[in-house]
Amino acid sequence: MSQVALLKGGRSLERQISLRSGAQVQDSLERLGHEVTAIDVGPDLVDRLEAARADVAFVALHGRGGEDGTVQELLDVLGLPYTGSGPAACIRCMDKVIAKHALRDAGIPTPDFYAFSEAAFNDLGAARALPAIEARLEFPIVVKPAAGGSALGIKFAASAADVPGALVAAFSYDTKVILERHVAGRDLAVSVLGPAGAPRALPVVEAIPRDEDFYDFEARYEIGRTTFRCPAELGDEVTARAHELALGAYRELGCYGFARVDLMLEAATGELYVLEVNAIPGLTETSLLPQAADAAGIDFDALVAEILELALARETSTAAG
Numbered sequence: 001m002s003q004v005a006l007l008k009g010g011r012s013l014e015r016q017i018s019l020r021s022g023a024q025v026q027d028s029l030e031r032l033g034h035e036v037t038a039i040d041v042g043p044d045l046v047d048r049l050e051a052a053r054a055d056v057a058f059v060a061l062h063g064r065g066g067e068d069g070t071v072q073e074l075l076d077v078l079g080l081p082y083t084g085s086g087p088a089a090c091i092r093c094m095d096k097v098i099a100k101h102a103l104r105d106a107g108i109p110t111p112d113f114y115a116f117s118e119a120a121f122n123d124l125g126a127a128r129a130l131p132a133i134e135a136r137l138e139f140p141i142v143v144k145p146a147a148g149g150s151a152l153g154i155k156f157a158a159s160a161a162d163v164p165g166a167l168v169a170a171f172s173y174d175t176k177v178i179l180e181r182h183v184a185g186r187d188l189a190v191s192v193l194g195p196a197g198a199p200r201a202l203p204v205v206e207a208i209p210r211d212e213d214f215y216d217f218e219a220r221y222e223i224g225r226t227t228f229r230c231p232a233e234l235g236d237e238v239t240a241r242a243h244e245l246a247l248g249a250y251r252e253l254g255c256y257g258f259a260r261v262d263l264m265l266e267a268a269t270g271e272l273y274v275l276e277v278n279a280i281p282g283l284t285e286t287s288l289l290p291q292a293a294d295a296a297g298i299d300f301d302a303l304v305a306e307i308l309e310l311a312l313a314r315e316t317s318t319a320a321g
């Protein structure tokens with residue numbers, strides 16, 4: 001049995017979700033017989049980690065600081081093995097611009113996009129290029145911050161008149177924004193579990209929004225406002241393709257342990273597009289990864305046990321060379 005430092009909370013916009021993920025994981029780790037020290041991460045993190053004398057850290061953080069490679073880098077420096085992806089993969093996943101370029105370069109379909117920094121607008125007059133972008137992407141256009149999460153700051157612009165407001169909203173979350181082609185269709189997620197060399201894709205989850213034309217932050221976390229179906233009702237071919245793209249994205253971005261790949265299935269063409277990869281997806285009992293694992297016969301405790309084993313296995317393989 002291990003001495004586990006459970007990292008949760010933090011100061012990101014997804015703090016509340018992280019606290020819930022952390023509480024579920026903590027209960028599970030204790031059921032599995034581990035000794036757990038829960039740490040709400042803050043400026044005293046290093047001291048608290050040292051006091052915890054942990055063998056391994058379980059990182060149940062989402063968003064900035066916890067999911068973007070910052071905590072991972074620190075844990076690497078401290079020599080403490082931890083769950084999930086390392087700094088490089090976290091950095092790539094957290095920044096949708098970097099992730100989408102990597103996916104596109106690897107031939108993994110992702111909706112067409114243009115990305116701009118605040119400096120492009122302020123210093124280079126990028127606003128003058130908006131009509132050309134609008135002509136290429138066609139309305140509606142999706143406007144989102146590069147480093148988002150939980151649909152925060154995402155707006156659908158139905159016409160040119162909506163674009164400035166959508167940009168302002170997205171820029172309130174990040175200094176870089178994406179204008180992306182809207183894919184009309186079904187919202188799918190494929191969770192991936194396993195070591196870098198042999199990851200496996202779990203059953204596809206479909207998120208079905210109720211009444212809402214957009215699946216937003218509130219819809220996502222208010223019970224009953226979104227229905228999840230797992231496994232999603234898809235033909236074998238689409239399922240196989242979703243698995244293939246998710247595994248491709250996981251490998252391409254260098255993920256380790258677990259991740260969740262969000263996709264859209266375009267209604268008009270039947271084509272799948274990868275929207276993003278979440279390096280640390282939600283781990284509450286009703287989150288998508290735990291639901292998918294459950295559908296594959298892996299209950300929450302078995303999932304937590306596997307994620308922890310992978311963390312320790314990575315340490316051994318690193319030590320071995």
Ligand SMILES: Nc1ncnc2c1ncn2[C@@H]1O[C@H](COP(=O)(O)OP(=O)(O)O)[C@@H](O)[C@H]1O
Pocket residue numbers: 111142148149150151152154180181182183184187215262264275276
């Ligand atoms: N290009 C797009 N076309 C259609 N829907 C989109 C598009 N981009 C995002 N969405 C919707 O917004 C949700 C959140 O977008 P996503 O890119 O996964 O960001 P995040 O989950 O990090 O906030 C998606 O699950 C989907 O419902």
Ligand SMILES: [Mg+2]
Pocket residue numbers: 150151262275276
């Ligand atoms: Mg998403």
